[in-house]
Amino acid sequence: MRTRILALTVTSCAAALLGAAALPASASGSGGGDGSGGPGREPRAAGVTAAELLAEVRACSRISKGTYRTDSGRAKATVPVCGTRDAVFWKADMDIDCDGRKTRACNRRTDPYFLPETAFQSSRGEPLDSAVLPHVVVPGPSKVWDYRKSGLTGGSVVAVVYRDRVRFGVIGDTGPTGIIGEASYAMAKTLGIDPDPSTGGAESGVTYIAFKDSRVSPIESRARAQTRGAALAREFVGR
Secondary structure (H helix, E strand, O other): OOOOOOOHHHHHHHOOOOOOOOOOOEOOOOOOOOOOOOOOOOOOOOOOOHHHHHHHOOOOOEOOOOOEEOOOOOOOOOEOOEEOOOEEEEEEEEEEEOOEOOOOOOOOOOOOOOOOOOOOEOOOOOEOEOOOOOEEEEEOOOOOOOHHHHOOOOOOEEEEEEOOEEEEEEEEEEEOOOEOOEEEHHHHHHOOOOOOOOOOOEEEEEEEEEEOOOOOOOOOEHHHHHHHHHHHHHHHOOO
16 A cells, blocks of 8 residues: 555665565464475466466456556556456566565564555454565556456455466555556565565566456465465466
C-alpha cells in the first residue's frame, strides 16, 4: 500500500541475488515447508516448469485500458495487464513490499516507507506478515484496470516466474494505481531475489500469473496456496 520510489535504478547494480531459502509454511509458523526442492529448484509439488508457464503467456490479450509504469520515476507506462480465460498476467520488475506486521526484517528502520498495514488481513484480522508470507501486490482499482472485475481478490492464488523458478503465493496487498510489479519480502526470497526493501528487487524479467476465482482461506496459509497453485498451474498448461 505504500507509494514506491525509483530505488532500484540507483542501487540495483550493487544488489546481489541471494539463494532461495526455505520459510515457514504460513504466517503462523505452522505446517510444512514451502515445497521447495532446494535452492534454485522449483517446488516439487508443482510439476510445471517456468518454461511451460511462460509459453502460455507469450501473447498478450490486453484487458487493461492502458499501461502501467514499473516505478514512480519512470517516464513511460509500458506494462499492460493481459488476460486468458483462466488467468490474468503481467510482466514487470519486482519491487519489495515489506508492509504489514512489524518484524525484524520489515520495520521503519529497514524500510523508510514501511506501513503497518496491508490491504488484506489475516484470518485473525491482523496485517499480513510480508517477511513470512509470499504474496503479490496489485495496483489499486482505477480506470486503467480494476483487479476485482477480473475475478481477483485478496487471497487469490498467484504463480510468480523468475528465470527458471516458479513460486506460488497469494494477492496480499494493493499499491499505487499507476504502478505495477511488486511482491513481498518472502516472495522475493523464495525466488532468489534480494528481498531488502531499500536496495533489493529485480529490475525486470518477472512474470506474475494470477488465477481467476482461486481464493484460498485462510489467506496466510502457505501450504494451501502451494497446493492450489500447483493444481492450477497444471491446468493452465494443459496437463
